[in-house]
Amino acid sequence: MDIELRGITKRFGPVVANSDVNLTIRAGEILGLLGENGAGKTTLMNVLSGLYRPDEGEILIDGKPTRFEGAGDAIRAGIGMVHQHFMLVPVFTVAENVVLGVEPTGRLDHLDIATAREQVRAIGAEHGLVVDPDAIIEEVPVGVQQRVEIIKVLFRSADVLIFDEPTAVLTPQEVEDFFGIIRSLRDAGKALVFITHKLFEILEVADRISVLRGGKIVGEGDPKTATEAELAEMMVGRPVSFTVDKKPAVPRRPMIEVRNLKVMNDRHEVAVNDVSFAVRAGEVVGIAGVQGNGQTELVEALTGLRSAIAGSVVFHDEDITHASARHRHKLGMAHVPEDRQREGLIETFTLAENMVLDSYYDEPYSTGIRMHWPKVETEAARIITDFDVRTSSVFELADHLSGGNQQKLVVAREMSRDIQVLIASQPTRGVDVGSIEYIHKRIIAARDAEVGVLIVSTELDEIRALSDRVLVMYRGRVVAEFDAAAATVAELGLAMAGATA
Amino acid sequence: MAVTDTAPVTTADIELARRRQKKVNGVILLGLAVFVAVAFGATSEGNAVFRLTLPRDAISIPNLVVPAAPYAYIVAGLLAFFGIRQFMRGGGRSTNVFLGIGLLLVVTAFLTWATAGKSFSLTGMLESTMVRAVPIALGGLAGVLSERVAVVNIAIEGMLLAGAFAGALIGSVLGGFVGILGAVAIGGLFGFILAALVVTHRVDQIIAGVAINLFVLGLTSYVSSQVLTKYTWLNNAPVFRPIDIPLLSDLPVIGPVLFRQNLFVYGALIMVLVATYYLFHTRSGLRARAVGEHPEAADTLGIDVYRTRYINVTIAGMVAGFGGAWFTLGSVGRFDEGMTGGRGYIGLAAMIFGRWHPVGALMAALVFGFADSLQQKLAILHTPIPSEFLAMAPYIATIVLVAGLIGRARPPAADGQPYIKE
Numbered sequence: 001m002d003i004e005l006r007g008i009t010k011r012f013g014p015v016v017a018n019s020d021v022n023l024t025i026r027a028g029e030i031l032g033l034l035g036e037n038g039a040g041k042t043t044l045m046n047v048l049s050g051l052y053r054p055d056e057g058e059i060l061i062d063g064k065p066t067r068f069e070g071a072g073d074a075i076r077a078g079i080g081m082v083h084q085h086f087m088l089v090p091v092f093t094v095a096e097n098v099v100l101g102v103e104p105t106g107r108l109d110h111l112d113i114a115t116a117r118e119q120v121r122a123i124g125a126e127h128g129l130v131v132d133p134d135a136i137i138e139e140v141p142v143g144v145q146q147r148v149e150i151i152k153v154l155f156r157s158a159d160v161l162i163f164d165e166p167t168a169v170l171t172p173q174e175v176e177d178f179f180g181i182i183r184s185l186r187d188a189g190k191a192l193v194f195i196t197h198k199l200f201e202i203l204e205v206a207d208r209i210s211v212l213r214g215g216k217i218v219g220e221g222d223p224k225t226a227t228e229a230e231l232a233e234m235m236v237g238r239p240v241s242f243t244v245d246k247k248p249a250v251p252r253r254p255m256i257e258v259r260n261l262k263v264m265n266d267r268h269e270v271a272v273n274d275v276s277f278a279v280r281a282g283e284v285v286g287i288a289g290v291q292g293n294g295q296t297e298l299v300e301a302l303t304g305l306r307s308a309i310a311g312s313v314v315f316h317d318e319d320i321t322h323a324s325a326r327h328r329h330k331l332g333m334a335h336v337p338e339d340r341q342r343e344g345l346i347e348t349f350t351l352a353e354n355m356v357l358d359s360y361y362d363e364p365y366s367t368g369i370r371m372h373w374p375k376v377e378t379e380a381a382r383i384i385t386d387f388d389v390r391t392s393s394v395f396e397l398a399d400h401l402s403g404g405n406q407q408k409l410v411v412a413r414e415m416s417r418d419i420q421v422l423i424a425s426q427p428t429r430g431v432d433v434g435s436i437e438y439i440h441k442r443i444i445a446a447r448d449a450e451v452g453v454l455i456v457s458t459e460l461d462e463i464r465a466l467s468d469r470v471l472v473m474y475r476g477r478v479v480a481e482f483d484a485a486a487a488t489v490a491e492l493g494l495a496m497a498g499a500t501a
Numbered sequence: 502m503a504v505t506d507t508a509p510v511t512t513a514d515i516e517l518a519r520r521r522q523k524k525v526n527g528v529i530l531l532g533l534a535v536f537v538a539v540a541f542g543a544t545s546e547g548n549a550v551f552r553l554t555l556p557r558d559a560i561s562i563p564n565l566v567v568p569a570a571p572y573a574y575i576v577a578g579l580l581a582f583f584g585i586r587q588f589m590r591g592g593g594r595s596t597n598v599f600l601g602i603g604l605l606l607v608v609t610a611f612l613t614w615a616t617a618g619k620s621f622s623l624t625g626m627l628e629s630t631m632v633r634a635v636p637i638a639l640g641g642l643a644g645v646l647s648e649r650v651a652v653v654n655i656a657i658e659g660m661l662l663a664g665a666f667a668g669a670l671i672g673s674v675l676g677g678f679v680g681i682l683g684a685v686a687i688g689g690l691f692g693f694i695l696a697a698l699v700v701t702h703r704v705d706q707i708i709a710g711v712a713i714n715l716f717v718l719g720l721t722s723y724v725s726s727q728v729l730t731k732y733t734w735l736n737n738a739p740v741f742r743p744i745d746i747p748l749l750s751d752l753p754v755i756g757p758v759l760f761r762q763n764l765f766v767y768g769a770l771i772m773v774l775v776a777t778y779y780l781f782h783t784r785s786g787l788r789a790r791a792v793g794e795h796p797e798a799a800d801t802l803g804i805d806v807y808r809t810r811y812i813n814v815t816i817a818g819m820v821a822g823f824g825g826a827w828f829t830l831g832s833v834g835r836f837d838e839g840m841t842g843g844r845g846y847i848g849l850a851a852m853i854f855g856r857w858h859p860v861g862a863l864m865a866a867l868v869f870g871f872a873d874s875l876q877q878k879l880a881i882l883h884t885p886i887p888s889e890f891l892a893m894a895p896y897i898a899t900i901v902l903v904a905g906l907i908g909r910a911r912p913p914a915a916d917g918q919p920y921i922k923e
């Protein structure tokens with residue numbers, strides 16, 4: 001089945017998310033759709049999958065103009081979408097999730113779960129997607145959840161499969177498996193759309209590449225000849241450098257020492273188990289690992305948001321294991337949390353207000369109970385310009401900023417004062433290439449100014465680009481330590497999967 | 502590559518939290534043991550006689566005679582044993598079971614103490630437990646039906662009251678069955694209004710519910726004091742009498758409790774079964790639950806989230822309307838101001854205690870019904886406890902159950918959140 005999008009324009013109020021987009025999707029081919037966050041990729045695909053109605057333009061299926069009134073129409077036309085955030089009901093079984101919306105039924109509207117189970121097994125066997133139909137979704141790993149999403153789409157006999165940032169949540173090994181799956185689907189004659197902002201992935205797996213920027217198609221690429229640099233320039237609109245320029249690190253005395261730290265998670269399980277390491281002034285220590293191996297709890301314990309049950313954290317010579325978050329902040333600890341919208345910002349506050357969330361309580365921003373707003377505003381304006389946060393005013397609300405700018409705002413707040421230690425969790429998650437480059441540059445600058453930096457990231461590229469030393473966490477333990485310059489992706493990937501060499 | 506040691510995770514740390522809970526439960530059980538021994542064992546004498554046969558029963562079985570003081574000491578001993586057992590090797594799943602059994606024993610010891618030297622109709626109390634559980638169970642069921650599609654239904658109280666009023670008014674004029682239909686219709690209407698407010702207009706769900714409750718309370722109170730007192734024939738509805746199920750109703754104890762009841766009791770039991778089948782074994786039920794857990798996922802699969810919510814909340818309103826008719830057509834035959842007395846809220850508690858499951862809500866409603874009828878019967882036994890305290894029994898049971906025993910019940914994930922379709 002071939003699909004053609006012709007002149008698609010979609011507006012949200014004054015914002016034009018897609019403008020006059022033309023795109024063809026062909027059977028037996030993987031189309032790579034490349035673009036930064038906010039370029040309009042997801043909007044375009046939501047138009048194609050019937051969730052949004054375009055303001056202008058038309059969708060042609062095998063040459064015939066078609067109108068979708070809702071997701072149901074697109075599904076019936078054979079278009080299936082695997083969303084970035086999985087659309088699975090966590091408490092349902094695999095089989096229930098797969099059949100939801102097109103359930104096999106008997107008399108009295110009875111749900112025929114036995115048939116559903118069989119159908120899930122049959123599709124799994126046909127395409128090499130093995131899952132237990134009776135497993136509960138919230139109890140299986142994300143890699144399996146993704147397989148369920150794919151089975152779900154195939155169950156609706158989709159000929160066109162759209163994948164929105166499918167690799168964001170996967171380990172390097174799971175990514176390889178995933179590429180195997182979509183290649184076999186292509187060979188089975190399906191049309192596939194692979195949306196991403198990761199250049200090397202698109203070069204590896206796509207047959208054809210379209211680049212979206214500012215809601216418009218700005219170029220096409222042939223993966224056989226295109227280079228990462230060319231694609232990145234098309235995507236961002238200017239040349240981008242991939243390697244972070246940095247001099248060799250000159251580590252000095254230890255800033256933070258973690259000794260035999262043990263931390264529990266919310267479910268009262270040991271999440272960080274007997275972890276010891278040190279971060280010295282003037283070096284970047286990267287903590288790699290698949291999400292959910294204790295990194296979150298480790299960072300929370302270091303920053304005073306979660307209490308440790310054993311072990312200690314020493315800052316210079318002071319034991320801060322039980323110190324409050326504010327005390328650590330006053331000592332010169334900066335924290336860029338992993339979820340900017342939940343922990344880094346208050347989205348309904350203005351930029352100026354967000355800029356003093358950690359320092360409003362003292363001079364120069366307040367005296368006693370009185371806030372000095374003019375002071376806050378001028379300072380905020382200075383920092384925002386300094387860190388290149390794109391906005392028209394400090395009175396703008398934080399939720400009006402794009403993801404990349406929100407992240408820059410958090411980084412700006414944390415790094416704009418005199419700090420000794422920077423702890424940054426996923427510092428560039430969901431951030432566009434241009435902003436990543438900028439944030440990385442600032443982090444290295446901090447290192448060179450003798451700040452001790454701890455980076456926690458699930459993106460191996462980021463870990464390798466920034467770190468001087470890499471620690472790998474697996475099931476709550478630090479299982480391996482590498483010199484960043486010498487470590488290969490394969491070695492790191494193995495350690496992240498728990499294999500010990 | 503430098504590899505550090507990888508010793509297995511110690512289970513000792515995981516045990517920490519469980520050990521604390523064990524201790525707390527052990528202390529509670531030991532405390533109860535002392536309480537039972539001192540308060541009930543030391544102060545009662547004679548036998549407690551529990552009558553199991555009602556006057557009309559076909560088969561009569563002998564009375565249950567319990568020596569009051571020895572029984573209290575036996576219960577105290579059992580509680581102490583449970584408590585010590587908690588300290589020794591408690592924890593895990595059995596902990597709450599033992600606490601539940603312990604509380605049940607305390608209740609029986611209390612009953613024996615109160616009855617000591619007198620006689621008491623146990624079957625009669627169980628029968629009235631069933632009757633009094635009806636509005637709570639139906640309220641809880643209405644809660645389950647609407648919260649399963651993620652609409653918090655505080656308005657159950659108002660829907661019960663509206664059903665009671667409509668049942669009395671329409672029943673007085675057009676007869677009992679039309680009265681029920683009217684009550685169901687008015688309940689459904691308020692369900693639909695709630696859905697319109699919270700689904701389409703995204704009014705805060707609690708506020709919308711409270712508004713409906715206040716509106717219904719005000720309107721029915723006004724009409725009943727201004728109109729119904731003048732034209733009393735408008736407030737004189739027929740009451741549905743118990744229907745005996747042949748053969749089954751002749752069984753001792755079970756017969757009068759389950760098979761010699763009126764339309765409302767049978768209706769509630771059937772509705773609970775139908776709702777269980779609907780929610781967990783049908784296509785529509787699967788879709789409804791999906792809407793309550795992850796509306797966005799349901800939407801992407803072509804399920805109409807708004808429609809599903811409207812339908813389920815309206816049905817919930819109809820169930821509550823039927824439950825409301827119990828107060829008038831199933832009980833006293835006339836409407837009084839505010840006669841539902843917070844049963845709708847207790848129904849919500851029953852829903853939570855029953856873990857958002859129709860059968861669970863029914864079981865919880867029986868517990869509340871038991872507390873309710875216990876209070877009634879104890880007043881007759883002339884216990885030294887003031888009747889005002891006894892009247893608190895159902896509400897105390899609510900607090901104890903909701904706060905203490907439920908543990909980690911998990912509501913539908915999207916409960917209370919409006920769905921905004923883009």
